[in-house]
Amino acid sequence: MARTSGAETRNHMIYLQIRKNLLRGHFPPGHRFRLTQLCEEYGASVSVVREALTHLSSQGLVALEPNKGFSVPSLTDAEINDVAFIRSEIESLAVRRSIELGDLSWEARVLAAHHELAETPNASLEDDPEANELWTDAHRTFHAVCAEACESPRLLAFRAQLYDQSEIIRQMAKLRQGKTRNVAAEHAAIAKAVISRNADEAARLLHHHIDATRQACLHSLAKSQ
Numbered sequence: 001m002a003r004t005s006g007a008e009t010r011n012h013m014i015y016l017q018i019r020k021n022l023l024r025g026h027f028p029p030g031h032r033f034r035l036t037q038l039c040e041e042y043g044a045s046v047s048v049v050r051e052a053l054t055h056l057s058s059q060g061l062v063a064l065e066p067n068k069g070f071s072v073p074s075l076t077d078a079e080i081n082d083v084a085f086i087r088s089e090i091e092s093l094a095v096r097r098s099i100e101l102g103d104l105s106w107e108a109r110v111l112a113a114h115h116e117l118a119e120t121p122n123a124s125l126e127d128d129p130e131a132n133e134l135w136t137d138a139h140r141t142f143h144a145v146c147a148e149a150c151e152s153p154r155l156l157a158f159r160a161q162l163y164d165q166s167e168i169i170r171q172m173a174k175l176r177q178g179k180t181r182n183v184a185a186e187h188a189a190i191a192k193a194v195i196s197r198n199a200d201e202a203a204r205l206l207h208h209h210i211d212a213t214r215q216a217c218l219h220s221l222a223k224s225q
Contacts (some may be wrong), residue, residue: 005110013042015052022072024133025171033062059161061168073168075163077218080169084214087162091210092203094147094159099199101150107195113138113145114191119186129159140167142187146194146202158179166213173217 018038021027045223053070055063063073073079098106117138123131140163147159186209193202 010044011048011051014048017042017167018049018052019056019061019164022056023167023171025168027072027100029072029172030074032068033070033072035069036218039109060165061196073171075102075172075221080214080221081216083169084164084210085163087166088207088210090155090159090162091143092206093153094150094155095194095202095206096145096199097150097152097155099194099197099202101151101179101225106145106149106182109148110142110191112143114187117142117187136171142191146190166210169217170213173220181216186212 017037027033033053035046035049038044039046053062054064056066057070063071065071117135120126120135120138121131122135142161145162147156150156186205190202190209191204192207
């Protein structure tokens with residue numbers, strides 16, 4: 001029997017809710033998902049929850065092991081380094097192409113996305129979950145807009161997947177904006193380079209930005225062990 005549009009919308013909403021909580025660090029590393037518990041929490045059937053987790057697994061956001069089920073990936077230094085490396089390469093490629101191909105309306109969207117990010121307080125998940133989510137959304141939008149004019153749907157899809165994997169790591173590491181790093185200034189410099197159509201500078205700044213987060217995640221997780 002074919003699904004109704006209402007059922008498809010409902011199923012997609014369940015997927016988005018689980019994904020949102022996953023990206024917010026609601027589930028700790030190594031957490032094993034119990035389908036019955038998720039069904040109760042989200043008011044959904046086992047098939048709908050399993051479909052959502054399968055989708056997240058295909059994106060690399062959830063691990064699926066034979067005879068063990070779904071779980072949140074456990075973080076290792078090697079995994080953190082690998083995600084940061086490939087995300088840095090893909091992000092830079094997408095932004096380079098966007099600088100080459102983007103029009104004036106794209107430039108305006110970059111400016112608007114950066115303005116929203118700059119005006120959104122960067123609070124930790126523990127101190128203010130709602131504010132943390134607002135900043136997280138603004139952060140995701142800024143990086144996505146900088147890359148969106150690359151005219152390659154596959155590149156954008158891969159970039160988004162890597163960003164989400166990186167975001168899970170960032171949330172799990174429970175990073176706080178410390179005195180030794182000015183994240184707002186990093187974003188401002190990236191936006192300036194993009195608007196100035198300076199592809200080499202934008203790529204350099206992105207590599208530095210992503211690597212700084214990688215190092216901070218490694219340091220934070222090492223302290224928690």
